[in-house]
Amino acid sequence: MLLYGILRLWSVLCEEVSASILMVFFTVLLVIRSIQLARESSHLPPGPWGIPVLGSLPFLKGDLHLYFRDLTHKYGSLISTRLGSQLIVVLSDYKMIRDAFRKEEFTGRPMTEFTNILDGYGVINTEGKLWKDQRRFIHTRLRHFGMSYIGSRKAQMESRIMREVEAFLCVLKAQKNEPTDLNSIFQISISNVICDIIMSVRFSHNDARFRRLMDLIEEGFKLFGTLSPVLFIPVLKYLPKLKDTRQKIIANREEMGVFLQETIDEHRRTFDPSHIRDLLDAYLFEIHKANEEGTGQDLFEGKDHDRQIQQIMGDLFSAGMETIKSSLQWSVLFMLHHPRVMKAVQQEMDEVIGRHRLPRLEDLAYLPVTESTILEVLRISSVVPMGTTHAPIRDVNFNGYILPQHAQIVPLLHAVHMDPNLWDEPEKFNPSRFINAEGKVVKPEYFLPFGVGRRMCLGEVLARMEIFLFFSSLLHSFDITTPEGETMPTLKGTTGVTINPKPFKVCLKPRPMAWDNVSNVIRSVGSH
Numbered sequence: 001m002l003l004y005g006i007l008r009l010w011s012v013l014c015e016e017v018s019a020s021i022l023m024v025f026f027t028v029l030l031v032i033r034s035i036q037l038a039r040e041s042s043h044l045p046p047g048p049w050g051i052p053v054l055g056s057l058p059f060l061k062g063d064l065h066l067y068f069r070d071l072t073h074k075y076g077s078l079i080s081t082r083l084g085s086q087l088i089v090v091l092s093d094y095k096m097i098r099d100a101f102r103k104e105e106f107t108g109r110p111m112t113e114f115t116n117i118l119d120g121y122g123v124i125n126t127e128g129k130l131w132k133d134q135r136r137f138i139h140t141r142l143r144h145f146g147m148s149y150i151g152s153r154k155a156q157m158e159s160r161i162m163r164e165v166e167a168f169l170c171v172l173k174a175q176k177n178e179p180t181d182l183n184s185i186f187q188i189s190i191s192n193v194i195c196d197i198i199m200s201v202r203f204s205h206n207d208a209r210f211r212r213l214m215d216l217i218e219e220g221f222k223l224f225g226t227l228s229p230v231l232f233i234p235v236l237k238y239l240p241k242l243k244d245t246r247q248k249i250i251a252n253r254e255e256m257g258v259f260l261q262e263t264i265d266e267h268r269r270t271f272d273p274s275h276i277r278d279l280l281d282a283y284l285f286e287i288h289k290a291n292e293e294g295t296g297q298d299l300f301e302g303k304d305h306d307r308q309i310q311q312i313m314g315d316l317f318s319a320g321m322e323t324i325k326s327s328l329q330w331s332v333l334f335m336l337h338h339p340r341v342m343k344a345v346q347q348e349m350d351e352v353i354g355r356h357r358l359p360r361l362e363d364l365a366y367l368p369v370t371e372s373t374i375l376e377v378l379r380i381s382s383v384v385p386m387g388t389t390h391a392p393i394r395d396v397n398f399n400g401y402i403l404p405q406h407a408q409i410v411p412l413l414h415a416v417h418m419d420p421n422l423w424d425e426p427e428k429f430n431p432s433r434f435i436n437a438e439g440k441v442v443k444p445e446y447f448l449p450f451g452v453g454r455r456m457c458l459g460e461v462l463a464r465m466e467i468f469l470f471f472s473s474l475l476h477s478f479d480i481t482t483p484e485g486e487t488m489p490t491l492k493g494t495t496g497v498t499i500n501p502k503p504f505k506v507c508l509k510p511r512p513m514a515w516d517n518v519s520n521v522i523r524s525v526g527s528h
């Protein structure tokens with residue numbers, strides 16, 4: 001705000017006052033601001049100060065999570081720094097992250113240009129009572145639809161996922177061992193699982209409406225990326241190019257909104273309170289109930305009902321698609337790099353499951369090699385390397401420092417997963433690190449791909465189910481190799497909100513299996 005004020009003043013004063021007087025004025029303001037920052041910094045964790053106005057921004061090299069990790073080597077596991085006008089506090093010790101994120105005080109989200117655009121709707125970017133109510137509601141409903149490792153409803157969720165696994169395997173078989181990029185095939189399969197659960201929508205591969213939805217999401221991520229300098233120097237939003245980007249984001253969100261609203265309207269037309277089909281219906285039921293009780297106006301803290309449903313659908317879709325797709329892509333890439341591990345997984349499944357059917361959730365307990373391989377992929381790839389940024393809901397005294405309400409708190413999950421004091425040779429892909437002397441799978445408390453604490457991932461159980469069923473079915477059905485004559489694809493990823501492998505192709509050779517039985521087997525999973 002201060003910076004913005006300075007620049008506005010600058011342009012007005014330029015016309016009235018000589019440049020030298022302005023120079024003095026500007027310098028005085030900078031000095032005052034520097035003193036303010038120095039005073040605040042005396043209560044903050046150690047870290048680089050950077051330069052006035054820009055903070056450490058000019059020194060950023062490469063990926064942000066790697067830059068932060070380098071800083072932790074120099075300053076320790078609790079550091080603070082400034083990126084533009086934003087105060088960033090980075091936690092890289094798992095006990096510290098756990099202690100902080102268990103506390104109510106750390107459940108806020110930072111106020112940024114992105115949150116302004118989202119306008120307080122949804123669940124991921126909300127806080128306070130609305131966030132708590134939404135989180136509880138979604139969690140309960142998803143459990144009801146089978147997002148749980150225990151209980152009879154688990155089979156319902158399993159059969160929803162297996163329907164997509166079956167379609168996925170058929171598409172792969174049709175590639176006839178030709179070089180194939182799995183990215184868009186994973187994309188549609190994973191989207192279908194989440195769309196089915198939240199709004200009973202399923203797309204066929206190559207569906208034009210689905211492609212448009214994917215393009216909108218991809219474009220949205222890119223536009224938010226272009227606008228990201230504004231997160232650090234808010235006054236930049238007045239630059240014409242970034243103003244234009246902001247407008248494009250709004251247009252992008254409106255088009256997404258139209259798609260989601262059509263689905264909401266269609267659900268309203270066919271709504272039957274005695275038959276709740278999906279999460280959208282569960283929301284309509286809540287609205288229906290609140291209206292009957294005369295409390296409809298207060299629902300969602302008085303926010304527009306349809307906009308809230310739209311944003312919830314968008315939140316779950318974006319949180320649940322990219323992360324799983326990326327994890328599965330990493331799992332394939334690591335299998336290419338470690339064919340012996342792939343063979344060991346296949347051999348284990350051949351022995352435990354046999355060649356006549358696909359894996360089921362109930363097999364997981366008997367597949368330690370497969371499970372530990374998945375865990376190692378999640379650890380080493382850390383697809384969400386910096387979790388999701390939190391903010392204190394008030395000034396907080398933490399480990400002897402005062403973290404102000406406006407600070408952005410980054411849990412550096414990547415650093416936890418690469419800490420040589422916790423993991424033996426962390427850079428090495430080694431699934432056996434998750435298997436104890438008795439041959440049982442153990443997950444150490446510092447294994448945190450889904451975060452920890454009050455805001456930890458809402459979709460963890462679903463994610464684990466999906467990753468296991470897709471990964472194990474893929475390896476049970478195909479041998480995966482790099483196309484002949486092509487070099488091994490790199491393990492260096494592309495970093496955005498998630499870290500994704502760079503595009504690569506594979507050849508998939510069907511393994512001997514009673515393919516004709518697959519559909520019958522899948523149907524039998526559904527009828528548990």
Ligand code: HEM
Pocket residue numbers: 101123124125135315316319320321323324327383384387388389449450451452454455456457458459460462463
């Ligand atoms: C491999 C898959 C996934 C990974 C690695 C992952 C990881 C994470 C992480 C690290 C966070 C941040 C936690 C924090 O703020 O402290 C998060 C939040 C979240 N995840 Fe996931 N996630 C995955 C899949 C999913 C799925 C399938 C869903 C949807 C059903 C989902 C829904 C969410 C939501 C709604 C939040 C925000 C929770 C809140 O703000 O209270 N995630 N996830």
